[in-house]
Amino acid sequence: MTPESYQLDDTDRRILLALDEDPRVPTMMLAQRLGLARGTVQTRMERLANSGALRPNSSRVKPASVGRGVSAVVSAELDQSHLEEAIAALSLIPEVLECVAPAGDTDLLIRAVAKDPDDLYRVSEEIRLCPGITRTSTSMILRDVIPYRTTALLNHLG
Amino acid sequence: MTPESYQLDDTDRRILLALDEDPRVPTMMLAQRLGLARGTVQTRMERLANSGALRPNSSRVKPASVGRGVSAVVSAELDQSHLEEAIAALSLIPEVLECVAPAGDTDLLIRAVAKDPDDLYRVSEEIRLCPGITRTSTSMILRDVIPYRTTALLNHLG
């Protein structure tokens, strides 16, 4: 339905936050809690699911719970003419969770996970060997200071 | 129940991946599809929800859908003796989605969002002014090359 551009409003955010606190709550009770009609909540949740505003459910999985307790940031420089090839190759590495292109010196910033430091070396090598990638620098993450969240953001807008 | 250490097994992963493809599917049909008994799926989903292996639902929200279409990576150096203060202060900034401490030169690597480049400047300033933070360097993200995913990882283990 809605392509990519759907903007969540206050009601959407309240629903999402309420679901964080009580993920299994039935629509009816949720509606009561928020002071809305059931139909409204139902419509909203349906819309949310189809709006493209949410990442897939599996993105909630903490890598540590599938035995990937080691996390790293890999910055990569690349031969710009082979950008798309590099992206394609990176996509094929399961341990690559995310990759962004920042402004500045670094061409690509890659978030990767591994089983242990030794495994991280392997992953890091796989990344380095991607076509188009000329140089990488891997930093293991020592501490998850603030684990990924959007709660504060959602609350803030309210 | 389970604290933080629960390891997802093959069945858990299959359930999660199936839910990605069809998020609203009822437990019964899901069980059929996976060739499991309903009770099993029910137990698994319950356990998953309580295991701490999943981030809160709201972490699925794409910041762009709440008007934060601009994303940035901020690297920060800090006065190590004020680490905890800095963390506390950063936590209070809603636009700070994540913060990790990598090995190497950078003390903290912060993922932040903003409404637009102008707003990013404001957020960036807020970060810089956190107690304990001595220097920051902000890079706007130009392109989301691989959006955050765990699908490949979950599939890979199977």
Place this chain on the structure above:
DNA sequence: TCCATGTTAGTCAAAATGATCAGTGATTCC
């Protein structure tokens, strides 16, 4: 003003849920 949209509030039958239980296989531990 009229129209479109989103909300409320209510109904309905159909379906799913959570809670059980006994039986079975696999694994571990003694």
Place this chain on the structure above:
DNA sequence: GGAATCACTGATCATTTTGACTAACATGGA
């Protein structure tokens, strides 16, 4: 070897929820 533990199956049950539909109301824009 045997006992105990654990997870899965397949089944039943009453209760609840769901999705789909109404009609009425409010709001905001054309």
